[in-house]
Amino acid sequence: MLGLFKRGVTFEGMDCYADQTTHAFMEAGMSSQSEIPWAHQASYAKFTIYFGAVVIFIACLKNIWFRFYDNSYLKNAQTSTNPSLFKSFVSVIISYGRYIGYQPINAYLCKWLALPTSLGSLLFIIASTAYIACYCFIPHFWYRGCSGFGSPPLAIRAGVMATAMTPFVYVLSGKSNMITLLTGISYEKLNGFHQWAGVSTLVLSIVHCVPFMYQALAEGGTSFLAETFDSKYFWSGYPPFVLLVILCVGGNSWIRSRVYEWFLHIHWMCGIAYFATLVWHIDNALDMQRYMWGALAFWATQLIYRALVKTAFRPSALFLKPRPATLTKLPRGTFEVVVTNVADMKWNPGQHCFLRFAGSRVLDNHPFSISSIPCATNKDANELKFIIIPKRGLTGKLYEELNESITLKKKVFLDGPYGGTTRDPLAFNNISLISSGSGVTVCIPFLTYVTQHIAKSIENGTQFIPKDIHFVWIVRYEEHIDWFREEIEQAVSIAADHVTVDIYVSNRKESEHTQIHESSTDEKKIESNQDSKSINAEGINVFFTKPDVKEIVLGSEKYLRRKSMFVSSGSDSMRRSVGSGVSSLQTMVFNSDLDNRTYPIEEIYLHTEAFGW
Structure with missing residues:
Protein backbone atom coordinates (compact mmCIF):
# COMPACT_ATOMS: atom_id res chain seq x y z
CA MET A 1 0.00 0.00 0.00
CA LEU A 2 1.10 3.54 -0.66
CA GLY A 3 2.77 5.38 2.18
CA LEU A 4 0.55 8.06 3.66
CA PHE A 5 1.11 11.27 1.62
CA LYS A 6 4.65 10.18 0.80
CA ARG A 7 5.86 12.48 -1.99
CA GLY A 8 7.53 10.78 -4.96
CA VAL A 9 6.09 7.25 -4.90
CA THR A 10 8.02 4.78 -7.11
CA PHE A 11 6.95 1.59 -8.88
CA GLU A 12 9.57 -0.85 -10.17
CA GLY A 13 12.13 1.94 -10.16
CA MET A 14 9.90 4.49 -11.91
CA ASP A 15 8.72 7.73 -10.32
CA CYS A 16 4.90 7.69 -10.51
CA TYR A 17 4.80 11.44 -11.05
CA ALA A 18 7.93 12.31 -13.05
CA ASP A 19 8.16 9.27 -15.37
CA GLN A 20 4.60 9.22 -16.73
CA THR A 21 5.69 9.86 -20.33
CA THR A 22 8.31 7.09 -20.52
CA HIS A 23 7.82 3.91 -22.56
CA ALA A 24 8.39 1.68 -19.55
CA PHE A 25 5.71 3.53 -17.61
CA MET A 26 3.18 3.04 -20.43
CA GLU A 27 3.97 -0.69 -20.67
CA ALA A 28 3.52 -1.04 -16.91
CA GLY A 29 0.18 0.75 -17.22
CA MET A 30 -1.03 -1.65 -19.91
CA SER A 31 0.07 -4.59 -17.77
CA SER A 32 -1.89 -3.20 -14.82
CA GLN A 33 -4.98 -2.76 -16.98
CA SER A 34 -4.59 -6.30 -18.30
CA GLU A 35 -4.44 -7.65 -14.74
CA ILE A 36 -7.34 -5.52 -13.43
CA PRO A 37 -9.40 -4.29 -16.42
CA TRP A 38 -11.18 -1.00 -15.91
CA GLY A 52 -31.29 -6.53 -3.50
CA ALA A 53 -33.25 -8.63 -5.99
CA VAL A 54 -32.74 -11.80 -3.93
CA VAL A 55 -33.91 -10.06 -0.74
CA ILE A 56 -37.04 -8.74 -2.50
CA PHE A 57 -37.73 -12.19 -3.98
CA ILE A 58 -37.57 -13.83 -0.53
CA ALA A 59 -39.90 -11.18 0.92
CA CYS A 60 -42.25 -11.73 -2.04
CA LEU A 61 -42.37 -15.48 -1.35
CA LYS A 62 -43.19 -14.70 2.28
CA ASN A 63 -46.05 -12.45 1.19
CA ILE A 64 -47.45 -15.12 -1.15
CA TRP A 65 -47.18 -17.74 1.58
CA PHE A 66 -49.15 -15.70 4.12
CA ARG A 67 -51.86 -14.87 1.60
CA PHE A 68 -52.20 -18.56 0.77
CA TYR A 69 -52.06 -19.49 4.47
CA ASP A 70 -54.84 -17.07 5.46
CA ASN A 71 -57.04 -18.05 2.54
CA SER A 72 -56.56 -21.74 3.27
CA TYR A 73 -57.36 -21.25 6.95
CA LEU A 74 -60.52 -19.32 6.13
CA LYS A 75 -61.73 -22.23 4.02
CA ASN A 76 -60.64 -25.14 6.20
CA ALA A 77 -60.47 -23.91 9.80
CA GLN A 78 -63.81 -25.48 10.74
CA THR A 79 -62.93 -28.92 9.37
CA SER A 80 -59.18 -29.21 9.92
CA THR A 81 -57.89 -29.97 13.41
CA ASN A 82 -54.15 -30.08 12.85
CA PRO A 83 -51.90 -28.37 10.31
CA SER A 84 -49.87 -30.40 7.83
CA LEU A 85 -46.28 -31.30 8.65
CA PHE A 86 -45.03 -28.77 6.09
CA LYS A 87 -47.16 -25.95 7.51
CA SER A 88 -46.00 -26.81 11.04
CA PHE A 89 -42.37 -26.70 9.92
CA VAL A 90 -42.84 -23.31 8.23
CA SER A 91 -44.72 -21.94 11.27
CA VAL A 92 -41.89 -22.95 13.61
CA ILE A 93 -39.24 -21.38 11.36
CA ILE A 94 -41.25 -18.15 11.13
CA SER A 95 -41.82 -18.07 14.89
CA TYR A 96 -38.08 -18.35 15.54
CA GLY A 97 -37.58 -15.38 13.22
CA ARG A 98 -40.28 -13.40 15.03
CA TYR A 99 -38.84 -14.33 18.41
CA ILE A 100 -35.70 -12.46 17.38
CA GLY A 101 -37.20 -9.92 15.01
CA TYR A 102 -39.95 -8.55 17.29
CA GLN A 103 -37.49 -7.70 20.06
CA PRO A 104 -37.27 -3.91 20.47
CA ILE A 105 -34.02 -1.94 20.43
CA ASN A 106 -33.15 0.37 23.33
CA ALA A 107 -34.98 3.66 22.83
CA TYR A 108 -31.94 5.83 23.54
CA LEU A 109 -29.81 3.92 21.03
CA CYS A 110 -32.53 4.34 18.42
CA LYS A 111 -32.75 8.05 19.09
CA TRP A 112 -29.06 8.94 19.11
CA LEU A 113 -27.76 6.41 16.58
CA ALA A 114 -30.80 6.53 14.25
CA LEU A 115 -31.27 2.76 14.55
CA PRO A 116 -34.48 0.93 13.60
CA THR A 117 -36.83 0.13 16.47
CA SER A 118 -36.83 -3.68 16.08
CA LEU A 119 -34.00 -6.18 16.30
CA THR A 129 -23.99 -3.49 5.36
CA ALA A 130 -21.59 -6.39 5.92
CA TYR A 131 -22.27 -7.71 2.40
CA ILE A 132 -21.64 -4.34 0.77
CA PHE A 141 -7.11 -4.67 -5.02
CA TRP A 142 -7.50 -1.11 -3.79
CA TYR A 143 -4.85 0.80 -5.75
CA ARG A 144 -2.77 0.43 -8.89
CA GLY A 145 1.01 0.83 -8.69
CA CYS A 146 0.73 4.40 -9.97
CA SER A 147 -2.27 6.61 -10.60
CA GLY A 148 -1.08 6.98 -14.18
CA PHE A 149 -1.89 3.29 -14.75
CA GLY A 150 -5.59 4.03 -14.36
CA SER A 151 -8.19 4.85 -11.73
CA PRO A 152 -7.85 3.07 -8.36
CA PRO A 153 -9.97 -0.13 -8.48
CA LEU A 154 -11.40 0.64 -5.03
CA ALA A 155 -12.66 4.04 -6.23
CA ILE A 156 -14.31 2.66 -9.37
CA ARG A 157 -15.74 -0.30 -7.49
CA ALA A 158 -17.33 1.93 -4.85
CA GLY A 159 -18.61 4.34 -7.49
CA VAL A 160 -20.43 1.71 -9.54
CA MET A 161 -21.86 0.13 -6.38
CA ALA A 162 -23.16 3.54 -5.28
CA THR A 163 -24.78 3.95 -8.70
CA ALA A 164 -26.35 0.48 -8.43
CA MET A 165 -27.85 1.48 -5.07
CA THR A 166 -29.64 4.43 -6.69
CA PRO A 167 -32.65 2.46 -8.05
CA PHE A 168 -33.34 1.10 -4.56
CA VAL A 169 -33.13 4.60 -3.06
CA TYR A 170 -35.73 5.95 -5.47
CA VAL A 171 -38.05 2.93 -5.44
CA LEU A 172 -38.11 2.87 -1.63
CA SER A 173 -38.92 6.60 -1.55
CA GLY A 174 -42.38 6.14 -3.06
CA LYS A 175 -45.63 5.73 -1.14
CA SER A 176 -46.83 3.45 -3.96
CA HIS A 194 -34.77 3.90 2.20
CA GLN A 195 -32.67 5.92 4.64
CA TRP A 196 -30.16 3.09 4.99
CA ALA A 197 -29.82 2.83 1.19
CA GLY A 198 -29.23 6.58 1.00
CA VAL A 199 -26.56 6.55 3.72
CA SER A 200 -24.91 3.50 2.12
CA THR A 201 -24.78 5.37 -1.18
CA LEU A 202 -23.20 8.35 0.58
CA VAL A 203 -20.54 6.18 2.25
CA LEU A 204 -19.75 4.46 -1.06
CA SER A 205 -19.51 7.89 -2.68
CA ILE A 206 -16.94 8.96 -0.09
CA VAL A 207 -15.00 5.74 -0.70
CA HIS A 208 -15.25 6.51 -4.43
CA CYS A 209 -13.64 9.92 -3.91
CA VAL A 210 -10.95 9.29 -1.27
CA PRO A 211 -8.62 6.96 -3.26
CA PHE A 212 -8.22 9.57 -6.03
CA MET A 213 -7.25 12.22 -3.48
CA TYR A 214 -5.02 9.89 -1.49
CA GLN A 215 -3.03 8.59 -4.46
CA ALA A 216 -2.61 12.03 -6.04
CA LEU A 217 -1.32 13.52 -2.77
CA ALA A 218 0.99 10.58 -2.19
CA GLU A 219 2.54 10.77 -5.67
CA PRO A 240 -24.38 15.19 -6.61
CA PHE A 241 -22.16 14.60 -3.57
CA VAL A 242 -23.28 17.81 -1.84
CA LEU A 243 -26.93 17.09 -2.68
CA LEU A 244 -26.60 13.56 -1.31
CA VAL A 245 -25.19 14.93 1.95
CA ILE A 246 -28.17 17.31 2.23
CA LEU A 247 -30.60 14.44 1.54
CA CYS A 248 -29.05 12.15 4.16
CA VAL A 249 -28.55 14.77 6.88
CA GLY A 250 -31.93 16.38 6.25
CA GLY A 251 -33.60 12.97 6.48
CA ASN A 252 -32.58 12.60 10.12
CA SER A 253 -35.64 12.02 12.32
CA TRP A 254 -34.67 14.87 14.70
CA ILE A 255 -34.73 17.35 11.81
CA ARG A 256 -37.83 15.88 10.14
CA SER A 257 -39.89 16.06 13.31
CA ARG A 258 -39.13 19.76 13.84
CA VAL A 259 -39.36 21.18 10.33
CA TYR A 260 -41.40 18.57 8.50
CA GLU A 261 -42.85 20.91 5.84
CA TRP A 262 -39.44 22.35 5.01
CA PHE A 263 -37.88 18.89 4.98
CA LEU A 264 -40.56 17.52 2.64
CA HIS A 265 -40.20 20.14 -0.06
CA ILE A 266 -36.42 20.45 0.14
CA HIS A 267 -36.11 16.65 0.04
CA TRP A 268 -38.00 16.11 -3.20
CA MET A 269 -36.31 19.05 -4.92
CA CYS A 270 -32.85 17.82 -3.89
CA GLY A 271 -33.86 14.31 -5.00
CA ILE A 272 -34.58 15.52 -8.54
CA ALA A 273 -31.41 17.63 -8.64
CA TYR A 274 -29.30 14.72 -7.35
CA PHE A 275 -30.60 12.42 -10.07
CA ALA A 276 -29.89 14.95 -12.83
CA THR A 277 -26.39 15.85 -11.62
CA LEU A 278 -25.47 12.19 -11.10
CA VAL A 279 -26.41 11.39 -14.72
CA TRP A 280 -24.21 14.32 -15.76
CA HIS A 281 -21.34 13.02 -13.62
CA ILE A 282 -21.58 9.43 -14.92
CA ASP A 283 -21.51 10.57 -18.54
CA ASN A 284 -22.12 7.04 -19.88
CA ALA A 285 -19.01 5.62 -18.16
CA LEU A 286 -19.11 1.79 -17.92
CA ASP A 287 -22.73 1.89 -19.08
CA MET A 288 -23.74 3.03 -15.58
CA GLN A 289 -26.48 5.20 -17.07
CA ARG A 290 -28.54 1.99 -17.43
CA TYR A 291 -29.02 1.93 -13.67
CA MET A 292 -30.08 5.55 -13.70
CA TRP A 293 -32.66 4.97 -16.43
CA GLY A 294 -33.91 1.94 -14.51
CA ALA A 295 -34.27 4.08 -11.41
CA LEU A 296 -36.10 6.74 -13.43
CA ALA A 297 -38.46 4.15 -14.93
CA PHE A 298 -39.48 2.76 -11.52
CA TRP A 299 -39.67 6.23 -9.98
CA ALA A 300 -41.81 7.71 -12.76
CA THR A 301 -44.10 4.66 -12.88
CA GLN A 302 -44.88 4.75 -9.20
CA LEU A 303 -45.42 8.53 -9.27
CA ILE A 304 -47.85 8.20 -12.18
CA TYR A 305 -49.65 5.31 -10.47
CA ARG A 306 -49.94 7.27 -7.22
CA ALA A 307 -51.24 10.36 -9.04
CA LEU A 308 -53.88 8.47 -11.05
CA VAL A 309 -55.02 6.04 -8.35
CA LYS A 310 -54.38 7.67 -4.97
CA THR A 311 -54.71 11.44 -5.40
CA ALA A 312 -57.00 14.12 -6.79
CA PHE A 313 -55.58 13.38 -10.25
CA ARG A 314 -57.65 10.19 -10.25
CA PRO A 315 -59.88 10.17 -13.38
CA SER A 316 -63.29 10.48 -11.75
CA ALA A 317 -66.03 12.98 -11.06
CA LEU A 318 -63.75 14.51 -8.41
CA PHE A 319 -60.79 15.05 -10.73
CA LEU A 320 -58.74 17.93 -9.27
CA LYS A 321 -61.59 18.72 -6.88
CA PRO A 322 -61.34 18.82 -3.09
CA ARG A 323 -63.77 16.97 -0.84
CA PRO A 324 -65.87 18.53 1.92
CA ALA A 325 -64.54 18.13 5.45
CA THR A 326 -65.94 19.07 8.85
CA LEU A 327 -63.56 19.89 11.69
CA THR A 328 -64.95 19.58 15.22
CA LYS A 329 -63.20 20.53 18.43
CA LEU A 330 -62.98 17.77 21.05
CA PRO A 331 -62.02 17.90 24.76
CA ARG A 332 -58.45 18.06 25.97
CA GLY A 333 -56.78 19.70 22.98
CA THR A 334 -57.90 17.43 20.17
CA PHE A 335 -60.12 17.75 17.14
CA GLU A 336 -61.90 15.50 14.68
CA VAL A 337 -61.89 15.68 10.88
CA VAL A 338 -64.72 13.98 8.98
CA VAL A 339 -64.38 13.86 5.18
CA THR A 340 -67.51 13.05 3.18
CA ASN A 341 -68.21 12.39 -0.50
CA VAL A 342 -65.83 9.40 -0.51
CA ALA A 343 -68.08 6.80 -2.16
CA ASP A 344 -65.40 6.21 -4.80
CA MET A 345 -62.79 5.18 -2.24
CA LYS A 346 -61.92 1.80 -0.76
CA TRP A 347 -59.79 1.24 2.30
CA ASN A 348 -58.97 -1.41 4.90
CA PRO A 349 -58.53 -1.28 8.69
CA GLY A 350 -55.23 0.21 9.78
CA GLN A 351 -54.69 2.35 6.68
CA HIS A 352 -54.01 6.08 6.57
CA CYS A 353 -54.40 9.02 4.22
CA PHE A 354 -52.47 12.21 3.64
CA LEU A 355 -54.62 15.32 3.99
CA ARG A 356 -53.96 18.51 2.07
CA PHE A 357 -56.31 21.36 3.05
CA ALA A 358 -57.31 23.77 0.30
CA GLY A 359 -56.33 27.36 0.97
CA SER A 360 -53.20 29.08 2.16
CA ARG A 361 -51.54 25.85 3.38
CA VAL A 362 -52.33 23.69 0.34
CA LEU A 363 -48.68 22.58 0.12
CA ASP A 364 -48.79 20.99 3.59
CA ASN A 365 -49.47 17.25 3.39
CA HIS A 366 -49.74 15.17 6.58
CA PRO A 367 -50.61 11.50 7.31
CA PHE A 368 -53.49 10.55 9.62
CA SER A 369 -54.89 7.10 10.43
CA ILE A 370 -58.43 6.39 9.21
CA SER A 371 -60.61 5.52 12.20
CA SER A 372 -63.72 4.51 10.23
CA ILE A 373 -64.46 1.60 7.90
CA PRO A 374 -66.41 1.58 4.64
CA CYS A 375 -70.16 1.08 4.90
CA ALA A 376 -70.97 -2.35 3.46
CA THR A 377 -74.55 -1.53 2.46
CA ASN A 378 -74.40 2.09 1.25
CA LYS A 379 -71.25 3.53 -0.31
CA ASP A 380 -72.79 7.00 -0.38
CA ALA A 381 -72.83 6.93 3.42
CA ASN A 382 -69.08 6.37 3.60
CA GLU A 383 -66.97 8.89 5.46
CA LEU A 384 -63.36 9.15 6.53
CA LYS A 385 -62.89 10.00 10.18
CA PHE A 386 -59.62 11.22 11.70
CA ILE A 387 -58.75 12.14 15.30
CA ILE A 388 -55.91 14.66 15.47
CA ILE A 389 -53.80 15.91 18.36
CA PRO A 390 -52.50 19.30 17.17
CA LYS A 391 -48.80 20.05 17.10
CA ARG A 392 -46.75 22.68 15.33
CA GLY A 393 -47.39 23.55 11.71
CA LEU A 394 -50.60 22.60 9.91
CA THR A 395 -52.44 20.89 12.76
CA GLY A 396 -51.59 23.71 15.17
CA LYS A 397 -52.97 26.32 12.76
CA LEU A 398 -56.18 24.35 12.26
CA TYR A 399 -56.70 24.05 16.01
CA GLU A 400 -56.18 27.80 16.42
CA GLU A 401 -59.01 28.35 13.95
CA LEU A 402 -61.18 25.98 15.98
CA ASN A 403 -60.59 28.08 19.10
CA GLU A 404 -62.80 30.72 17.52
CA SER A 405 -65.42 28.24 16.30
CA ILE A 406 -66.17 24.73 17.61
CA THR A 407 -66.91 23.51 14.07
CA LEU A 408 -65.27 24.46 10.77
CA LYS A 409 -66.05 23.60 7.19
CA LYS A 410 -63.03 22.98 5.00
CA LYS A 411 -62.10 21.54 1.62
CA VAL A 412 -59.49 18.79 1.56
CA PHE A 413 -57.50 16.88 -1.05
CA LEU A 414 -56.95 13.21 -0.20
CA ASP A 415 -53.86 11.16 -0.95
CA GLY A 416 -54.27 7.49 -0.12
CA PRO A 417 -55.09 5.14 1.37
CA TYR A 418 -51.74 3.63 2.32
CA GLY A 419 -50.38 1.28 4.96
CA GLY A 420 -52.27 -1.36 6.85
CA THR A 421 -51.56 -5.07 6.65
CA THR A 422 -52.00 -7.64 3.90
CA ARG A 423 -53.02 -10.21 6.52
CA ASP A 424 -56.75 -10.92 6.86
CA PRO A 425 -57.87 -10.32 10.48
CA LEU A 426 -60.86 -12.62 9.87
CA ALA A 427 -58.41 -15.54 9.54
CA PHE A 428 -57.28 -15.26 13.19
CA ASN A 429 -58.92 -16.90 16.20
CA ASN A 430 -57.73 -14.26 18.66
CA ILE A 431 -57.24 -10.58 17.99
CA SER A 432 -55.66 -8.26 20.56
CA LEU A 433 -55.88 -4.54 19.79
CA ILE A 434 -53.56 -2.49 22.00
CA SER A 435 -53.23 1.26 21.63
CA SER A 436 -52.50 4.45 23.53
CA GLY A 437 -53.81 7.96 22.96
CA SER A 438 -54.67 8.82 19.37
CA GLY A 439 -53.06 5.53 18.27
CA VAL A 440 -56.51 4.09 18.87
CA THR A 441 -57.46 5.36 15.41
CA VAL A 442 -55.57 2.36 14.02
CA CYS A 443 -57.23 -0.21 16.30
CA ILE A 444 -60.84 1.02 16.20
CA PRO A 445 -61.36 0.04 12.52
CA PHE A 446 -60.16 -3.50 13.29
CA LEU A 447 -62.61 -3.71 16.21
CA THR A 448 -65.50 -2.45 14.10
CA TYR A 449 -64.65 -4.60 11.08
CA VAL A 450 -64.29 -7.88 12.98
CA THR A 451 -67.30 -7.42 15.27
CA GLN A 452 -69.54 -6.52 12.33
CA LYS A 467 -63.76 -15.93 18.74
CA ASP A 468 -61.99 -13.53 21.10
CA ILE A 469 -61.28 -9.83 20.55
CA HIS A 470 -59.44 -8.03 23.33
CA PHE A 471 -59.46 -4.25 22.96
CA VAL A 472 -57.02 -2.37 25.21
CA TRP A 473 -56.83 1.42 25.14
CA ILE A 474 -54.62 3.59 27.36
CA VAL A 475 -55.73 7.22 27.62
CA ARG A 476 -54.47 10.14 29.64
CA TYR A 477 -57.86 11.67 30.39
CA GLU A 478 -61.25 10.08 30.83
CA GLU A 479 -62.82 12.52 28.38
CA HIS A 480 -60.81 10.90 25.58
CA ILE A 481 -63.09 7.87 25.78
CA ASP A 482 -65.75 10.00 24.10
CA TRP A 483 -63.71 9.96 20.87
CA PHE A 484 -64.94 6.45 20.15
CA ARG A 485 -67.51 5.72 22.83
CA GLU A 486 -70.20 5.02 20.25
CA GLU A 487 -68.02 2.63 18.23
CA ILE A 488 -66.88 0.73 21.33
CA GLU A 489 -70.39 0.40 22.73
CA GLN A 490 -71.71 -0.78 19.39
CA ALA A 491 -68.95 -3.39 19.05
CA VAL A 492 -69.72 -4.74 22.53
CA SER A 493 -73.46 -4.78 21.94
CA ILE A 494 -73.35 -6.72 18.64
CA ALA A 495 -70.66 -9.23 19.66
CA ALA A 496 -70.84 -9.19 23.44
CA ASP A 497 -69.77 -12.81 23.96
CA HIS A 498 -66.64 -12.34 21.91
CA VAL A 499 -65.37 -8.87 22.88
CA THR A 500 -63.60 -7.62 25.98
CA VAL A 501 -62.80 -3.92 26.33
CA ASP A 502 -60.25 -2.67 28.86
CA ILE A 503 -59.68 1.09 29.02
CA TYR A 504 -56.95 2.48 31.27
CA VAL A 505 -57.08 6.13 32.37
CA SER A 506 -53.56 7.08 33.46
CA ASN A 507 -54.22 10.62 34.78
CA ARG A 508 -56.59 9.85 37.61
CA LYS A 509 -56.51 13.24 39.33
CA GLU A 510 -57.96 14.88 36.24
CA SER A 511 -60.63 12.19 35.91
CA GLU A 512 -61.85 11.52 39.44
CA HIS A 513 -65.20 13.30 39.34
CA THR A 514 -66.33 12.65 35.78
CA GLN A 515 -69.04 10.31 34.64
CA ILE A 516 -68.80 7.35 32.34
CA HIS A 517 -71.97 6.58 30.45
CA GLU A 518 -72.28 2.99 29.28
CA SER A 519 -74.98 1.95 26.81
CA SER A 520 -77.23 -0.81 28.09
CA THR A 521 -80.86 -1.90 27.80
CA ASP A 522 -81.92 0.21 30.77
CA GLU A 523 -79.74 3.20 29.74
CA LYS A 524 -77.99 3.19 33.11
CA LYS A 525 -75.23 5.63 34.04
CA ILE A 526 -72.28 4.61 36.16
CA GLU A 527 -70.39 7.24 38.06
CA SER A 528 -66.77 6.71 39.06
CA ASN A 529 -65.50 7.93 42.41
CA GLN A 530 -62.17 8.36 44.11
CA ASP A 531 -62.13 4.89 45.65
CA SER A 532 -63.20 2.87 42.60
CA LYS A 533 -60.52 0.74 40.94
CA SER A 534 -62.52 -0.38 37.94
CA ILE A 535 -65.90 -0.14 36.32
CA ASN A 536 -67.57 -2.98 34.46
CA ALA A 537 -70.67 -2.40 32.39
CA GLU A 538 -71.74 -4.50 29.43
CA GLY A 539 -68.24 -5.84 28.78
CA ILE A 540 -66.48 -2.47 29.12
CA ASN A 541 -63.90 -2.15 31.90
CA VAL A 542 -62.39 1.19 32.88
CA PHE A 543 -59.35 1.17 35.15
CA PHE A 544 -57.89 4.28 36.73
CA THR A 545 -54.25 3.28 36.59
CA LYS A 546 -51.31 3.09 34.23
CA PRO A 547 -50.90 -0.54 33.18
CA ASP A 548 -47.88 -2.70 32.49
CA VAL A 549 -48.39 -3.27 28.78
CA LYS A 550 -46.01 -6.22 28.54
CA GLU A 551 -47.86 -7.96 31.37
CA ILE A 552 -51.12 -7.45 29.48
CA VAL A 553 -49.59 -9.11 26.40
CA LEU A 554 -48.09 -11.99 28.37
CA GLY A 555 -51.36 -12.40 30.27
CA SER A 556 -53.12 -13.26 27.04
CA GLU A 557 -51.17 -16.54 26.84
CA LYS A 558 -53.93 -18.59 28.43
CA TYR A 559 -56.48 -17.34 25.86
CA LEU A 560 -54.45 -17.97 22.72
CA GLY A 581 -44.27 -9.36 24.86
CA VAL A 582 -45.25 -10.85 21.50
CA SER A 583 -41.64 -11.91 20.99
CA SER A 584 -41.77 -13.86 24.25
CA LEU A 585 -45.06 -15.50 23.24
CA GLN A 586 -43.39 -17.03 20.16
CA THR A 587 -42.08 -19.81 22.41
CA MET A 588 -45.64 -21.13 22.45
CA VAL A 589 -45.33 -21.83 18.74
CA PHE A 590 -41.97 -23.58 18.58
CA ASN A 591 -42.62 -25.35 21.92
CA SER A 592 -46.25 -26.18 21.18
CA ASP A 593 -45.50 -29.91 21.36
CA LEU A 594 -44.67 -29.48 25.06
CA GLY A 612 -41.47 8.15 12.43
CA TRP A 613 -41.01 11.13 10.20
Missing part, protein backbone atom coordinates in the same frame (compact mmCIF):
# COMPACT_ATOMS: atom_id res chain seq x y z
CA ALA A 39 -14.27 -2.31 -17.74
CA HIS A 40 -14.47 -5.34 -15.42
CA GLN A 41 -15.35 -3.06 -12.50
CA ALA A 42 -18.91 -2.77 -13.84
CA SER A 43 -19.62 -6.30 -12.58
CA TYR A 44 -19.64 -5.02 -9.00
CA ALA A 45 -22.77 -3.00 -9.78
CA LYS A 46 -24.52 -6.13 -11.04
CA PHE A 47 -23.88 -8.07 -7.85
CA THR A 48 -25.17 -5.15 -5.79
CA ILE A 49 -28.41 -5.32 -7.77
CA TYR A 50 -28.50 -9.12 -7.44
CA PHE A 51 -28.32 -8.90 -3.66
CA GLY A 120 -35.11 -7.86 13.09
CA SER A 121 -34.72 -4.69 11.04
CA LEU A 122 -31.39 -3.93 12.69
CA LEU A 123 -30.01 -7.40 11.93
CA PHE A 124 -31.07 -7.09 8.30
CA ILE A 125 -29.33 -3.72 8.01
CA ILE A 126 -26.19 -5.13 9.66
CA ALA A 127 -26.16 -8.11 7.29
CA SER A 128 -26.70 -5.89 4.24
CA ALA A 133 -18.55 -3.63 2.89
CA CYS A 134 -16.99 -7.03 2.26
CA TYR A 135 -17.77 -6.96 -1.44
CA CYS A 136 -16.29 -3.49 -1.77
CA PHE A 137 -13.16 -3.85 0.38
CA ILE A 138 -12.11 -7.52 0.36
CA PRO A 139 -10.38 -9.42 -1.10
CA HIS A 140 -9.86 -7.16 -4.13
CA ASN A 177 -43.84 1.40 -5.02
CA MET A 178 -43.02 -1.91 -6.64
CA ILE A 179 -41.40 -3.37 -3.52
CA THR A 180 -44.58 -2.75 -1.51
CA LEU A 181 -46.64 -4.34 -4.29
CA LEU A 182 -44.47 -7.48 -4.32
CA THR A 183 -43.76 -7.90 -0.62
CA GLY A 184 -46.88 -6.43 1.00
CA ILE A 185 -44.65 -4.29 3.27
CA SER A 186 -46.06 -0.78 3.43
CA TYR A 187 -43.89 2.16 2.43
CA GLU A 188 -43.64 3.64 5.95
CA LYS A 189 -42.07 0.40 7.21
CA LEU A 190 -39.68 0.51 4.25
CA ASN A 191 -38.72 4.10 5.04
CA GLY A 192 -35.91 2.99 7.36
CA PHE A 193 -34.40 0.92 4.54
CA GLY A 220 2.73 14.49 -6.38
CA GLY A 221 1.44 16.48 -3.41
CA THR A 222 -1.16 19.22 -3.60
CA SER A 223 -0.07 20.41 -7.03
CA PHE A 224 -0.70 16.97 -8.55
CA LEU A 225 -4.00 16.76 -6.65
CA ALA A 226 -5.05 20.06 -8.28
CA GLU A 227 -4.07 18.74 -11.72
CA THR A 228 -5.95 15.49 -11.14
CA PHE A 229 -9.14 17.22 -10.06
CA ASP A 230 -9.07 19.70 -12.94
CA SER A 231 -11.25 17.52 -15.19
CA LYS A 232 -14.93 17.13 -15.96
CA TYR A 233 -15.24 13.78 -14.19
CA PHE A 234 -14.02 15.27 -10.92
CA TRP A 235 -15.70 18.66 -10.70
CA SER A 236 -18.99 17.20 -12.01
CA GLY A 237 -19.00 14.94 -8.97
CA TYR A 238 -19.22 17.80 -6.47
CA PRO A 239 -22.92 18.72 -7.01
CA HIS A 453 -68.38 -9.69 10.60
CA ILE A 454 -69.17 -11.72 13.73
CA ALA A 455 -72.62 -10.13 14.06
CA LYS A 456 -73.40 -10.81 10.40
CA SER A 457 -72.24 -14.42 10.73
CA ILE A 458 -74.41 -14.95 13.81
CA GLU A 459 -77.38 -13.43 12.01
CA ASN A 460 -76.87 -15.68 8.97
CA GLY A 461 -76.08 -18.77 11.02
CA THR A 462 -72.63 -19.19 9.43
CA GLN A 463 -69.32 -20.05 11.06
CA PHE A 464 -66.69 -17.44 11.88
CA ILE A 465 -63.09 -17.78 12.99
CA PRO A 466 -62.46 -14.79 15.34
CA ARG A 561 -55.79 -20.35 20.10
CA ARG A 562 -54.38 -21.67 16.85
CA LYS A 563 -53.82 -18.28 15.20
CA SER A 564 -53.50 -15.02 17.10
CA MET A 565 -53.04 -11.46 15.89
CA PHE A 566 -51.81 -8.44 17.83
CA VAL A 567 -52.30 -4.90 16.51
CA SER A 568 -50.43 -2.09 18.24
CA SER A 569 -50.31 1.67 17.74
CA GLY A 570 -49.43 4.55 19.99
CA SER A 571 -46.42 5.74 21.96
CA ASP A 572 -42.95 4.35 21.28
CA SER A 573 -42.70 2.88 24.79
CA MET A 574 -46.02 1.08 24.44
CA ARG A 575 -45.14 -0.38 21.06
CA ARG A 576 -41.80 -1.56 22.41
CA SER A 577 -43.54 -3.30 25.29
CA VAL A 578 -45.98 -5.00 22.92
CA GLY A 579 -43.13 -6.08 20.64
CA SER A 580 -41.20 -7.55 23.56
CA ASP A 595 -48.04 -27.89 25.93
CA ASN A 596 -51.04 -29.91 27.00
CA ARG A 597 -53.35 -28.15 24.57
CA THR A 598 -56.02 -29.79 22.49
CA TYR A 599 -54.84 -27.74 19.50
CA PRO A 600 -51.41 -26.45 18.46
CA ILE A 601 -50.47 -22.78 18.44
CA GLU A 602 -49.63 -22.16 14.79
CA GLU A 603 -49.00 -18.43 14.65
CA ILE A 604 -48.73 -15.30 16.79
CA TYR A 605 -48.52 -12.31 14.46
CA LEU A 606 -47.82 -8.66 15.33
CA HIS A 607 -48.81 -5.67 13.22
CA THR A 608 -47.74 -2.18 14.31
CA GLU A 609 -48.50 1.24 12.88
CA ALA A 610 -46.37 4.27 13.57
CA PHE A 611 -45.08 7.29 11.72
